[in-house]
Amino acid sequence: MKKKWLEVLSRCRLFHGLDPAGLEAVFGCLQPDVRTYSRNDWVTMEGTPFNGVGVVLAGSVTVAKENAAGNRVIMTVCEPGEIFGEMTAFSGKEIWPVSVSARVNSTVMFLPAGKIVGSCANACDNHRQMIVNMLNTVTERALNLNRKVEYLTIKGIEGKVSAFLLEQHKATGNTTFMMPLKRHELAEFLNVARPSLSRELSRLRDQGVIEFHRDSVRIKKLEYLQGVVLST
Numbered sequence: 001m002k003k004k005w006l007e008v009l010s011r012c013r014l015f016h017g018l019d020p021a022g023l024e025a026v027f028g029c030l031q032p033d034v035r036t037y038s039r040n041d042w043v044t045m046e047g048t049p050f051n052g053v054g055v056v057l058a059g060s061v062t063v064a065k066e067n068a069a070g071n072r073v074i075m076t077v078c079e080p081g082e083i084f085g086e087m088t089a090f091s092g093k094e095i096w097p098v099s100v101s102a103r104v105n106s107t108v109m110f111l112p113a114g115k116i117v118g119s120c121a122n123a124c125d126n127h128r129q130m131i132v133n134m135l136n137t138v139t140e141r142a143l144n145l146n147r148k149v150e151y152l153t154i155k156g157i158e159g160k161v162s163a164f165l166l167e168q169h170k171a172t173g174n175t176t177f178m179m180p181l182k183r184h185e186l187a188e189f190l191n192v193a194r195p196s197l198s199r200e201l202s203r204l205r206d207q208g209v210i211e212f213h214r215d216s217v218r219i220k221k222l223e224y225l226q227g228v229v230l231s232t
Contacts, residue, residue, distance in 0.1 A: 005057050005109070011081035012055055013140075014133050022126040029127065033110045037061075043100040043108055044085075050094050052110040053085045054078075059106025062185065065098045074189040075148060077103070077181060086137050089113035152191055157200045159232035160190045162225040165210065165217065175219040182215075 056078045063075045154160045187194040204210045209221045
């Protein structure tokens, strides 16, 4: 394993509690496959053979799924140190249920699912710790999927946008923050049309509820957004 990835991997929840020596031991067992992708390349495609749990080493990837109408719905965006495919690893399925694409030039490490969830030939403590971390990560992902369902059940674009802005405020602890998604990605995440999203953001700006410049947003009337969410 290249030493330049150690700092990123040390931030990954899958390897929490493992020191550099432990990481080296685990990867010696797993024999990961590291691949590079250019911007907009497909990392995986829905319906193709499952090739293991992905760990983003550099860049950023989008995890998405097509709905019944054929529209892309973004499930999540993964940054360096974050993983995808962990729920599929435990499902026993052999195909990808989602598509993953590179938002920018990216590097991804794939870990064989069978070696992660199976027993280690050496029965090492590092491998056992990784399995515990994997279970915790799967649980967290399930909670995030529940959050996604909550967004989809909110009626009206104002409610969806208000809930998303409030979530970013809660996550950062500030009323000024950088949006984690580009405009078209946010539209896909909220399952709304991009023009409708732009109109709603502009309306909130014109009413003095928010102000924004590129990816930066400032909430000026927090109570207004809270009122919208409470009424949905």
